[in-house]
Amino acid sequence: MAGSQSSANSGKVAGRPTGVDELLGKLNLQEWEEDDPNFEEEILDEADGAEFMVIARVHTDRPFSRGAFYDQMRIAWTLAQGATFTAVGENLFTITVNCLGDWKRVTEEGPWLFRDHGVLIERYDGFTNFDEVVLNRLSVWIQIVDLPPLYRKDAIIRSLAKKVEKVTSVMLNPRWGNGRIVRVRVQLDVDQPLKRFVSIIKN
Known part of the structure; x- marks a missing residue:
């Protein structure tokens, strides 16, 4: 009888039921806490920043x-x-x-x-x-002066500038230089000896 009584009371505390729903209710969870966490908006905000x-x-x-x-x-x-x-x-x-x-x-x-x-x-x-x-790269501008007209093309300039390092941009007609200068932005590898840019163009 004692064992039977103990088993019967295992689901009660002071005569009250202690089901899962009641236990969860005691946690006093708000509605947003019951949902799966969603950080998408926060991540998007950080990405904008x-x-x-x-x-x-x-x-x-x-x-x-x-x-x-x-x-x-x-x-x-x-x-x-x-x-x-x-x-x-x-x-x-x-x-x-x-x-x-x-x-x-x-x-x-x-x-x-x-x-x-x-x-x-x-x-x-x-x-x-x-x-x-x-x-490991330092971005610098180099200038090419008095380049013949037929060489003043983006693809040709990039090919010439590869003698220095990685080319990131080309300015064929900068605001200064009276049309005699082409500017090229390259990235120098600071862990390697500086390569000197020397180009000989034969007409």
Whole structure:
């Protein structure tokens, strides 16, 4: 009888039922807590914020003041809407700007220097692990002067500029130079000896 009584009372506390529904009710869950977590909106918001973000480091092994680096870059860039710097390592920074014009200034002009050391900059999506971003190239502009007219074509210029390094853009008709200059933006591998750009074009 005792065993039977104990079994009969196993589903009750002080004479009240203790079913699963009641136990869940005691948790006082709100409706949103019962649903599966959905981070899609938050991720999209973060992705929008990363639209104008880069990751950067100074090409030096010497210690330096982060504040001095921030100040000098702000002066060099003279951005319309400023920039936010975040240190993510000893010599590693994420930099966020707030408009397309400032973004082009940071990523397409330069080269940028800090205390005569190159500032290596790569576009950053905000999600990739920092150690997966390769920072070993310095973007610079080179000029080709008095190029014969038939050589002033994008494909030919890119082929010539490969003698230096990776070509990222070509300006066939810059605003200055009186039509005598072609500008080419290339990325120099800072871990390799500098290659000198020498082209001999025979008419």
